[in-house]
Amino acid sequence: MVIHDLSKQNSILNTFISEIRDVNIQKDSMRFRRNTERIGEILGYEMSKSLTFKPSKIETPLATCHMQLMEQDLVLCCILRASIPLHYGLLNYFDTAENAFISAYRRHKENPEDFEILVEYLACPNLDNKTLVLADPMLATGQSMLATFEALKPYGSPKAIHLISAIGTQEGVDFVNRNFPENAHLWIAAIDETLDDKNYIVPGLGDAGDLAFGKKLQH
Numbered sequence: 001m002v003i004h005d006l007s008k009q010n011s012i013l014n015t016f017i018s019e020i021r022d023v024n025i026q027k028d029s030m031r032f033r034r035n036t037e038r039i040g041e042i043l044g045y046e047m048s049k050s051l052t053f054k055p056s057k058i059e060t061p062l063a064t065c066h067m068q069l070m071e072q073d074l075v076l077c078c079i080l081r082a083s084i085p086l087h088y089g090l091l092n093y094f095d096t097a098e099n100a101f102i103s104a105y106r107r108h109k110e111n112p113e114d115f116e117i118l119v120e121y122l123a124c125p126n127l128d129n130k131t132l133v134l135a136d137p138m139l140a141t142g143q144s145m146l147a148t149f150e151a152l153k154p155y156g157s158p159k160a161i162h163l164i165s166a167i168g169t170q171e172g173v174d175f176v177n178r179n180f181p182e183n184a185h186l187w188i189a190a191i192d193e194t195l196d197d198k199n200y201i202v203p204g205l206g207d208a209g210d211l212a213f214g215k216k217l218q219h
Protein backbone atom coordinates (compact mmCIF):
# COMPACT_ATOMS: atom_id res chain seq x y z
CA MET A 1 0.00 0.00 0.00
CA VAL A 2 1.18 3.51 -0.74
CA ILE A 3 0.71 5.62 2.41
CA HIS A 4 0.30 9.38 2.00
CA ASP A 5 0.60 10.85 5.50
CA LEU A 6 -0.39 14.46 4.89
CA SER A 7 0.57 15.50 8.43
CA LYS A 8 4.18 15.42 7.22
CA GLN A 9 3.56 18.73 5.46
CA ASN A 10 2.07 21.72 7.23
CA SER A 11 -1.01 23.13 5.55
CA ILE A 12 -4.46 24.48 6.38
CA LEU A 13 -5.46 20.83 6.82
CA ASN A 14 -3.86 21.07 10.31
CA THR A 15 -6.40 23.74 11.25
CA PHE A 16 -9.41 21.63 10.29
CA ILE A 17 -7.99 18.55 12.04
CA SER A 18 -7.28 20.57 15.20
CA GLU A 19 -10.86 21.89 15.21
CA ILE A 20 -12.49 18.45 14.94
CA ARG A 21 -10.28 17.31 17.85
CA ASP A 22 -10.96 20.33 20.08
CA VAL A 23 -13.37 19.43 22.88
CA ASN A 24 -14.85 22.94 22.93
CA ILE A 25 -15.21 23.47 19.19
CA GLN A 26 -16.72 19.96 18.94
CA LYS A 27 -19.78 21.20 20.82
CA ASP A 28 -20.88 22.81 17.56
CA SER A 29 -21.91 19.74 15.53
CA MET A 30 -22.52 21.81 12.40
CA ARG A 31 -18.90 23.00 12.52
CA PHE A 32 -17.72 19.42 13.16
CA ARG A 33 -19.57 18.23 10.05
CA ARG A 34 -18.36 21.16 7.95
CA ASN A 35 -14.73 20.69 9.02
CA THR A 36 -14.96 16.97 8.22
CA GLU A 37 -16.38 17.92 4.81
CA ARG A 38 -13.49 20.35 4.24
CA ILE A 39 -11.03 17.56 5.16
CA GLY A 40 -12.75 15.39 2.52
CA GLU A 41 -12.28 18.17 -0.04
CA ILE A 42 -8.55 18.50 0.72
CA LEU A 43 -7.86 14.75 0.82
CA GLY A 44 -9.82 14.37 -2.42
CA TYR A 45 -7.74 17.09 -4.05
CA GLU A 46 -4.52 15.37 -2.94
CA MET A 47 -5.82 12.01 -4.20
CA SER A 48 -6.74 13.56 -7.55
CA LYS A 49 -3.04 14.09 -8.28
CA SER A 50 -2.60 10.30 -8.50
CA LEU A 51 -5.62 9.55 -10.74
CA THR A 52 -5.50 8.76 -14.44
CA PHE A 53 -5.64 11.74 -16.76
CA LYS A 54 -6.07 11.75 -20.52
CA PRO A 55 -5.60 14.40 -23.21
CA SER A 56 -8.82 16.32 -23.90
CA LYS A 57 -9.91 19.19 -26.11
CA ILE A 58 -11.97 22.07 -24.76
CA GLU A 59 -13.54 24.61 -27.09
CA THR A 60 -13.23 28.10 -25.63
CA PRO A 61 -14.98 31.01 -27.41
CA LEU A 62 -11.61 31.77 -29.07
CA ALA A 63 -9.86 28.49 -29.83
CA THR A 64 -9.32 24.86 -28.97
CA CYS A 65 -7.53 24.31 -25.68
CA HIS A 66 -5.66 21.05 -25.04
CA MET A 67 -5.79 19.86 -21.44
CA GLN A 68 -5.27 16.74 -19.36
CA LEU A 69 -8.58 15.74 -17.72
CA MET A 70 -9.37 13.09 -15.15
CA GLU A 71 -10.97 9.83 -16.15
CA GLN A 72 -14.55 9.80 -14.88
CA ASP A 73 -14.49 6.38 -13.28
CA LEU A 74 -14.72 7.03 -9.53
CA VAL A 75 -16.98 5.19 -7.10
CA LEU A 76 -17.06 6.90 -3.69
CA CYS A 77 -18.03 4.59 -0.84
CA CYS A 78 -19.56 6.14 2.27
CA ILE A 79 -19.26 4.05 5.46
CA LEU A 80 -22.27 5.05 7.57
CA ARG A 81 -22.63 7.04 9.77
CA ALA A 82 -19.49 9.04 10.47
CA SER A 83 -18.38 9.12 6.82
CA ILE A 84 -21.35 11.12 5.57
CA PRO A 85 -19.67 14.58 5.83
CA LEU A 86 -16.31 13.22 4.55
CA HIS A 87 -18.11 11.63 1.60
CA TYR A 88 -19.91 14.90 0.92
CA GLY A 89 -16.56 16.70 0.84
CA LEU A 90 -15.33 14.26 -1.82
CA LEU A 91 -18.55 14.69 -3.81
CA ASN A 92 -18.07 18.47 -3.75
CA TYR A 93 -15.09 17.93 -6.05
CA PHE A 94 -15.85 14.71 -7.93
CA ASP A 95 -19.04 15.88 -9.62
CA THR A 96 -19.76 12.81 -11.70
CA ALA A 97 -18.67 10.07 -9.28
CA GLU A 98 -20.87 7.08 -8.69
CA ASN A 99 -21.56 6.25 -5.06
CA ALA A 100 -21.79 3.26 -2.74
CA PHE A 101 -23.24 3.24 0.77
CA ILE A 102 -22.57 0.69 3.44
CA SER A 103 -23.47 0.47 7.10
CA ALA A 104 -20.42 -1.02 8.80
CA TYR A 105 -20.60 -0.38 12.50
CA ARG A 106 -19.12 -1.75 15.69
CA ARG A 107 -21.37 -3.86 17.88
CA HIS A 108 -19.83 -4.08 21.32
CA LYS A 109 -20.02 -7.34 23.21
CA GLU A 110 -20.28 -7.68 26.98
CA ASN A 111 -16.59 -6.94 27.37
CA PRO A 112 -16.22 -3.37 25.97
CA GLU A 113 -12.87 -4.29 24.40
CA ASP A 114 -14.59 -6.83 22.18
CA PHE A 115 -16.67 -5.84 19.20
CA GLU A 116 -17.67 -7.17 15.85
CA ILE A 117 -18.22 -5.21 12.66
CA LEU A 118 -21.76 -5.58 11.36
CA VAL A 119 -22.55 -4.87 7.72
CA GLU A 120 -26.29 -4.48 7.19
CA TYR A 121 -27.16 -1.99 4.45
CA LEU A 122 -25.24 -2.03 1.17
CA ALA A 123 -25.96 -0.20 -2.09
CA CYS A 124 -23.22 -0.29 -4.72
CA PRO A 125 -22.84 0.11 -8.50
CA ASN A 126 -20.73 -2.23 -10.64
CA LEU A 127 -17.05 -1.81 -9.64
CA ASP A 128 -15.34 -3.51 -12.61
CA ASN A 129 -12.40 -1.38 -13.80
CA LYS A 130 -13.49 1.57 -11.66
CA THR A 131 -11.47 3.58 -9.15
CA LEU A 132 -12.90 2.69 -5.75
CA VAL A 133 -12.56 5.24 -2.92
CA LEU A 134 -13.38 4.06 0.62
CA ALA A 135 -13.96 7.02 2.93
CA ASP A 136 -14.07 6.82 6.72
CA PRO A 137 -12.87 9.66 8.97
CA MET A 138 -11.56 7.27 11.67
CA LEU A 139 -9.09 4.45 10.97
CA ALA A 140 -8.83 2.90 14.45
CA THR A 141 -8.24 -0.84 14.15
CA GLY A 142 -8.87 -0.76 10.38
CA GLN A 143 -11.55 -3.46 10.68
CA SER A 144 -14.39 -1.32 9.29
CA MET A 145 -12.35 -0.53 6.16
CA LEU A 146 -11.54 -4.21 5.64
CA ALA A 147 -15.13 -5.38 6.33
CA THR A 148 -16.32 -2.82 3.76
CA PHE A 149 -13.76 -3.93 1.18
CA GLU A 150 -14.74 -7.59 1.67
CA ALA A 151 -18.47 -6.79 1.44
CA LEU A 152 -17.93 -4.91 -1.85
CA LYS A 153 -16.06 -7.78 -3.55
CA PRO A 154 -19.17 -9.33 -5.19
CA TYR A 155 -19.77 -5.99 -6.99
CA GLY A 156 -16.72 -6.28 -9.26
CA SER A 157 -12.96 -5.78 -9.50
CA PRO A 158 -11.86 -2.16 -9.25
CA LYS A 159 -8.73 -1.18 -11.19
CA ALA A 160 -7.54 1.07 -8.32
CA ILE A 161 -8.36 1.45 -4.63
CA HIS A 162 -7.96 4.54 -2.45
CA LEU A 163 -8.67 4.82 1.29
CA ILE A 164 -9.44 8.27 2.65
CA SER A 165 -9.26 8.92 6.37
CA ALA A 166 -8.92 11.94 8.64
CA ILE A 167 -7.34 10.40 11.76
CA GLY A 168 -5.84 6.94 12.21
CA THR A 169 -3.48 5.02 14.42
CA GLN A 170 -0.26 3.30 13.44
CA GLU A 171 -1.98 -0.01 14.29
CA GLY A 172 -4.88 0.72 11.91
CA VAL A 173 -2.49 1.89 9.18
CA ASP A 174 -0.39 -1.28 9.58
CA PHE A 175 -3.56 -3.40 9.48
CA VAL A 176 -4.84 -1.96 6.19
CA ASN A 177 -1.31 -2.05 4.80
CA ARG A 178 -1.24 -5.82 5.45
CA ASN A 179 -4.77 -6.52 4.21
CA PHE A 180 -5.24 -4.36 1.10
CA PRO A 181 -3.59 -4.87 -2.30
CA GLU A 182 -0.07 -3.48 -2.65
CA ASN A 183 -1.11 -0.88 -5.21
CA ALA A 184 -3.88 0.58 -3.00
CA HIS A 185 -3.36 4.12 -1.65
CA LEU A 186 -4.11 5.54 1.80
CA TRP A 187 -4.63 9.32 2.10
CA ILE A 188 -4.64 10.27 5.77
CA ALA A 189 -4.39 13.60 7.59
CA ALA A 190 -3.06 12.41 10.98
CA ILE A 191 -1.65 9.21 12.48
CA ASP A 192 -2.06 9.14 16.27
CA GLU A 193 -0.18 7.26 18.93
CA THR A 194 -2.45 4.56 20.20
CA LEU A 195 -5.85 2.99 20.88
CA ASP A 196 -7.48 2.92 24.30
CA ASP A 197 -9.06 -0.17 25.85
CA LYS A 198 -12.32 0.50 23.95
CA ASN A 199 -10.42 0.84 20.67
CA TYR A 200 -10.86 4.61 20.49
CA ILE A 201 -8.00 6.57 18.95
CA VAL A 202 -5.83 8.51 21.47
CA PRO A 203 -5.58 11.47 21.37
CA GLY A 204 -8.08 11.16 18.46
CA LEU A 205 -11.29 13.12 18.85
CA GLY A 206 -13.85 10.83 20.49
CA ASP A 207 -16.75 9.29 18.57
CA ALA A 208 -16.97 10.88 15.14
CA GLY A 209 -20.46 9.54 14.41
CA ASP A 210 -21.86 10.91 17.66
CA LEU A 211 -20.11 14.27 17.21
CA ALA A 212 -21.57 14.70 13.74
CA PHE A 213 -25.04 13.34 14.35
CA GLY A 214 -25.69 12.92 18.10
CA LYS A 215 -25.38 10.01 20.48
CA LYS A 216 -26.98 6.72 19.49
CA LEU A 217 -28.40 4.15 21.87
CA GLN A 218 -26.20 1.08 22.17
CA HIS A 219 -28.04 -2.15 21.47
Ligand SMILES: O=P(O)(O)OC[C@H]1O[C@H](OP(=O)(O)OP(=O)(O)O)[C@H](O)[C@@H]1O
Pocket residue numbers: 079080081082083104105106136137138139140141142143144145172199207208209210
Ligand atom coordinates in the same frame (compact mmCIF):
# COMPACT_ATOMS: atom_id res chain seq x y z
O1 LIG B 1 -11.12 1.13 12.35
P1 LIG B 1 -12.22 0.63 13.22
O2 LIG B 1 -11.72 0.02 14.49
O3 LIG B 1 -13.14 -0.29 12.49
O4 LIG B 1 -13.05 1.88 13.72
C1 LIG B 1 -13.45 2.90 12.90
C2 LIG B 1 -14.93 2.89 12.71
O5 LIG B 1 -15.58 3.28 13.94
C3 LIG B 1 -16.49 4.32 13.66
O6 LIG B 1 -17.74 3.87 13.32
P2 LIG B 1 -18.82 3.45 14.42
O7 LIG B 1 -18.85 1.97 14.56
O8 LIG B 1 -18.61 4.25 15.66
O9 LIG B 1 -20.20 3.82 13.72
P3 LIG B 1 -20.85 5.27 13.49
O10 LIG B 1 -20.17 5.83 12.28
O11 LIG B 1 -22.28 4.96 13.26
O12 LIG B 1 -20.63 6.10 14.72
C4 LIG B 1 -15.82 5.03 12.50
O13 LIG B 1 -16.69 5.83 11.79
C5 LIG B 1 -15.29 3.89 11.69
O14 LIG B 1 -16.26 3.38 10.79
Ligand SMILES: O=c1cc[nH]c(=O)[nH]1
Pocket residue numbers: 082138140199200201202204205206207208209
Ligand atom coordinates in the same frame (compact mmCIF):
# COMPACT_ATOMS: atom_id res chain seq x y z
O1 LIG C 1 -11.56 6.93 18.02
C1 LIG C 1 -12.49 6.45 17.36
C2 LIG C 1 -12.48 5.12 16.92
C3 LIG C 1 -13.53 4.68 16.19
N1 LIG C 1 -14.53 5.50 15.89
C4 LIG C 1 -14.55 6.79 16.31
O2 LIG C 1 -15.49 7.52 16.01
N2 LIG C 1 -13.52 7.22 17.03
Ligand SMILES: [Mg+2]
Pocket residue numbers: 082207208209210
Ligand atom coordinates in the same frame (compact mmCIF):
# COMPACT_ATOMS: atom_id res chain seq x y z
MG1 LIG D 1 -19.39 5.94 16.15
